[in-house]
Amino acid sequence: LMHQFNSVLGYFDLVDCFAVDLVLSGCVFALDCFGCNKRMMADGIHYGQRRSLWCQFCNAKMTLLMESVKFLQLQPSKAAENAGSAFSIKAPKMVKNVKDPAIQEGKPLPDGGICKHYKKSFRWLRFPCCGKAYPCDKCHEEQEGSGHEMKYATRMICGHCCKEQPFAAEKPCTGCANFMTKKPTAHWEGGRGCRDRIRMSRDDNKKFSGTGKTISRKAQEKLTGKK
Structure with a gap:
């Protein structure tokens, strides 16, 4: 249950898989009106776009805005790990660090956001036609196919800190102030x-x-x- 004081959308119990991205354009949200406590459905939500809706029962205005989505991995508590074995001491296991491709704000994108087409572009682009994020337009076309309706990207994700923001060609990131494209230079x-x-x-x-x-x-x- 999300509201202005709680930003947690839900929890995933995943086995042998992980969440990478949430495509809002393919989601349907159930909205509860504070005026009449009635529920209505809403879809077609996009990142960074303020959506104004009116209740179908009492005509009260509702505003919905979602800037970005963050996936957090919950760590098990030590009390749960040691349940039933209070007198046993477990040796720590060697855990192999697995490369997580999920979009997590504060962490860099996989490979810094570059792809095989553009080696100096440190960002991902979010396309409004499908709501998905790809490193470039060519990757978007290869994954979605030629029959997909292609539209220009309106938002981008910084490859240094995963901050999602409106698309800008040569401006630095609003989160970490790093440039997401290699600036041309005349020096060594x-x-x-x-x-x-x-x-x-x-x-x-x-x-x-x-x-x-x-x-x-x-x-x-x-x-x-x-x-």
């Missing part, structure tokens, strides 16, 4: 920036480094292709 920046000497800034020492070196005749023949 330790090998992570510009590597082309033509486009590199003349104020960078790497632009003219090594230009005074002599080239052997064998190396010149390889460059020109002549013997």
Whole structure:
């Protein structure tokens, strides 16, 4: 039961699986009116969009807004673990850290949000046509198929902290202030920036480094292709 003082939607009891994302566009919500205590159904809810509804019985106005969804893994209490074995001491087991692809605010996305199509894009995009989040438009098209109605993404998820926010091309994240796309630069920046000497800034020492070196005749023949 959700209201203005409780933001917990529900609990999942999962075995050999995990929750990754909640697609709001495919959910149907039961709304209880505070005026007449009657229940009505609502669907078509999207992240970040304020939805105004009116009660079908008393015509009272209701407002629904959901910015994001966070999945939290509940840890079992020590009292429950030691129930029935008060006098036994269990040695701690080696637990292998499993890579969790779930979208959890405060943690980075899998691989920082990059995909095989865009190696310098650190974000996921949420598309209003299906309500799902994908690393890029090409991943969206590959997963949903050619017959799917494609629409431009209206929201994005930061690859550094999983903060969901309205789509912006070159603005930093509103949560962690990190940029979600690689900004073009004209400097070497330790090998992570510009590597082309033509486009590199003349104020960078790497632009003219090594230009005074002599080239052997064998190396010149390889460059020109002549013997």
